[in-house]
Amino acid sequence: MLNHLPQGNDPVSAFSVPCHNYHRICDLLLSSARSRSTSRGLQLHGYVVKSGLSLIPLVANNLINFYSKSQLPLDSRRAFEDCPQKSSTTWSSVISCFAQNELPWMALEFLRIMMEGNLRPDDHILPSATKSCGILSRCDIGKSVHCLSMKTGYDADVFVGSSLVDMYAKCGDIVDARNMFDEMPQRNVVTWSGMMYGYAQMGENEEALLLFKEALFENLAVNDYSFSSVISVCANSTLLELGRQIQGLCVKSSFDSSSFVGSSLVSLYSKCGVLEGACQVFDETPVKNLGIWNAMLKACAQHSDAKKVIQLFKQMKRSGMKPNFITFLNVLNACNHAGLLDEGKYYFDLMKEYRIEPTDKHYASLVDMLGRAGKLEEALKVITNMPIDPTESVWGALLTNCTNHKNTELAAFAADKVFELGRVSSGMHISLSNAYAADGRFKDSAEARKLLRDRGEKKETGLSWVEERNKVHTFAAGERRHERSKEIYEKLAELGEEMEKAGYVADTSFVLREVDGDEKNQTIRYHSEKLAIAFGLITFSADRPIRVIKNLRVCGDCHNAIKFMSVCTGRVIIVRDNNRFHRFENGKCSCNDYW
DNA sequence: TTAGGGTTAG
Numbered sequence: 359m360l361n362h363l364p365q366g367n368d369p370v371s372a373f374s375v376p377c378h379n380y381h382r383i384c385d386l387l388l389s390s391a392r393s394r395s396t397s398r399g400l401q402l403h404g405y406v407v408k409s410g411l412s413l414i415p416l417v418a419n420n421l422i423n424f425y426s427k428s429q430l431p432l433d434s435r436r437a438f439e440d441c442p443q444k445s446s447t448t449w450s451s452v453i454s455c456f457a458q459n460e461l462p463w464m465a466l467e468f469l470r471i472m473m474e475g476n477l478r479p480d481d482h483i484l485p486s487a488t489k490s491c492g493i494l495s496r497c498d499i500g501k502s503v504h505c506l507s508m509k510t511g512y513d514a515d516v517f518v519g520s521s522l523v524d525m526y527a528k529c530g531d532i533v534d535a536r537n538m539f540d541e542m543p544q545r546n547v548v549t550w551s552g553m554m555y556g557y558a559q560m561g562e563n564e565e566a567l568l569l570f571k572e573a574l575f576e577n578l579a580v581n582d583y584s585f586s587s588v589i590s591v592c593a594n595s596t597l598l599e600l601g602r603q604i605q606g607l608c609v610k611s612s613f614d615s616s617s618f619v620g621s622s623l624v625s626l627y628s629k630c631g632v633l634e635g636a637c638q639v640f641d642e643t644p645v646k647n648l649g650i651w652n653a654m655l656k657a658c659a660q661h662s663d664a665k666k667v668i669q670l671f672k673q674m675k676r677s678g679m680k681p682n683f684i685t686f687l688n689v690l691n692a693c694n695h696a697g698l699l700d701e702g703k704y705y706f707d708l709m710k711e712y713r714i715e716p717t718d719k720h721y722a723s724l725v726d727m728l729g730r731a732g733k734l735e736e737a738l739k740v741i742t743n744m745p746i747d748p749t750e751s752v753w754g755a756l757l758t759n760c761t762n763h764k765n766t767e768l769a770a771f772a773a774d775k776v777f778e779l780g781r782v783s784s785g786m787h788i789s790l791s792n793a794y795a796a797d798g799r800f801k802d803s804a805e806a807r808k809l810l811r812d813r814g815e816k817k818e819t820g821l822s823w824v825e826e827r828n829k830v831h832t833f834a835a836g837e838r839r840h841e842r843s844k845e846i847y848e849k850l851a852e853l854g855e856e857m858e859k860a861g862y863v864a865d866t867s868f869v870l871r872e873v874d875g876d877e878k879n880q881t882i883r884y885h886s887e888k889l890a891i892a893f894g895l896i897t898f899s900a901d902r903p904i905r906v907i908k909n910l911r912v913c914g915d916c917h918n919a920i921k922f923m924s925v926c927t928g929r930v931i932i933v934r935d936n937n938r939f940h941r942f943e944n945g946k947c948s949c950n951d952y953w
Numbered sequence: 954t955t956a957g958g959g960t961t962a963g
Contacts, residue, residue, distance in 0.1 A: 384954095384955070387955090388955075416954085416955065417955095419955050419956075420955055422955085422956090423955055423956070424955095426956090446956090447954085447955065447956055448955095448956085449956090450955095450956040450957070451955070451956045452956090453956090453957095454956060454957060455956090457957090480956095480957095481957070482956050482957045483956085483957075484957080484958095485957040485958045486956085486957060486958085488957095488958080489957085489958070515957095515958095516958085517957050517958050518957085518958080519958085520957095520958045520959070521957075521958040521959085522958090523958090523959090524958065524959060525958095527959095546958095546959095547959080548958055548959045549958085549959080550959085551958095551959040551960065552958075552959050553959095554959090554960095555959070555960075581959095581960090582960070583959055583960040583961095584959090584960080585960085586960045586961050587959085587960055587961085589961090590960085590961065590962095616960090616961090617961075618960050618961045618962095619960085619961080620961080621960095621961035621962050622960085622961050622962085623961095624961090624962080625961075625962070647961080647962090648961095648962075649960095649961040649962040650961075650962070651962080652961090652962040652963075653961070653962045653963095654962090655962085656962070656963080682962095683963085684962060684963050685962090687963070688962090688963085719963085
């Protein structure tokens with residue numbers, strides 16, 4: 359392969375090398391990086407060192423870039439150190455290499471060293487430095503890079519400005535991101551993407567959508583980046599119809615074949631309860647990246663199809679795609695929800711073969727799996743033996759299952775462990791309170807809630823919503839603010855009688871307040887999901903499934919009640935809670951009561 | 954002219 363390269367066996371200095379040859383070497387280094395032929399690049403490196411060509415600055419820079427693109431940052435650094443004449447391009451190459459290869463601190467350190475040598479950062483170096491701050495979520499350092507950009511006058515550059523917008527967005531500083539965005543003399547699609555991402559990150563989905571609309575209005579050439587972001591915004595707000603319209607725009611502009619767009623679309627359909635849509639997008643995406651595989655696995659897991667998850671995992675392996683920790687998390691959750699304990703344990707152990715260290719979330723899934731099967735002691739053993747510190751989610755998994763299995767002693771132990779971790783999320787206080795309440799110990803239960811109040815936190819309000827055309831109808835338990843409230847409550851009363859005739863009995867143990875029986879029954883009768891379903895019943899035609907989204911977990915009584923609702927009305931009712939889907943049909947739920 | 958900024962899946 360090297361035969362046609364210059365034969366320079368005895369190069370004393372760079373000057374003895376014919377000029378036209380080193381350009382050829384540079385081309386070859388670049389193409390090796392692009393085609394990911396690392397071995398060819400390494401051969402070329404050996405050759406240029408031997409022939410003395412590595413002394414030529416252009417060749418040295420190309421070596422740095424070759425290693426950077428080959429994801430070998432430390433070799434890139436070595437090539438940088440061997441480079442005799444370091445221009446600002448040389449510095450730029452090595453700093454961008456660190457920024458792109460998960461060494462943001464080193465990128466910033468090299469910027470410092472460079473400036474100590476009295477070199478000023480330029481418009482190529484500043485974006486890499488800014489990006490590093492974004493990766494580290496270090497707004498403070500990012501601000502000093504911003505100052506540096508202003509001092510050097512590069513803050514007006516569209517690359518520098520866009521990277522600053524993105525950095526502020528990644529650090530969660532949406533106000534500074536917007537200020538930067540507004541002040542920029544020139545903006546392009548990257549600037550807009552960064553800003554949109556910022557809003558989406560902060561959960562300001564409406565602002566993100568507004569910005570996208572504005573971008574379209576300004577005739578900005580939106581691309582696959584923009585589409586995948588905006589679709590994920592729709593997915594997070596479960597705006598199926600809007601998402602479908604944007605998918606139409608993607609098809610028109612031929613961006614629908616992008617695997618990034620595909621991943622967002624799979625997630626959109628999945629989160630909106632349309633598994634068939636997710637499958638179709640997945641099948642039609644020509645080149646599948648890890649993201650779309652993971653999105654598809656998650657979709658099947660959310661829809662309780664563990665068999666398909668395992669099948670997909672095997673298919674994925676056959677296609678040569680390497681699973682990552684997210685892949686395994688999806689597989690474990692699928693096994694957990696399907697009650698496949700042995701399979702779950704198998705996949706947990708399989709992670710070792712792929713040299714993937716289980717995170718606290720993987721352990722939480724395993725603990726939950728064991729806990730659901732009633733193996734509380736074994737679950738505890740997993741926690742005490744795990745090599746990383748158990749987090750709230752791990753102890754929480756044990757706590758919830760102890761409550762369900764009425765082991766209040768172990769539940770209290772798990773709760774103590776959670777408190778030892780320091781700040782506890784509000785949901786966890788509720789879990790402890792539930793543990794006592796389920797055992798009839800209302801005083802302790804109240805104490806746990808008091809602790810929550812003392813910390814100035816409140817339980818997240820349970821909300822359910824239904825999408826009707828492009829409108830979202832939201833309901834909270836017991837409220838009567840909706841314009842059709844009267845009809846909704848009438849429908850519930852009428853349905854309640856039918857359900858009771860069919861054998862439904864309200865399970866009041868899910869009401870946590872210590873009140874008398876009648877009031878308990880009233881509270882539980884009007885949980886938000888029941889109101890939302892009643893709205894669906896009086897609004898949608900009989901053949902249309904009723905899709906309800908809920909921000910919290912469905913309570914046990916509602917879960918049971920909805921089964922009866924599906925029998926009495928003959929409707930398909932799909933409820934997405936904060937975690938997964940429940941498809942109710944003919945008195946059965948797709949989760950097999952395992953949720 | 955070799956170097957720079959933005960996406961998905963969790």
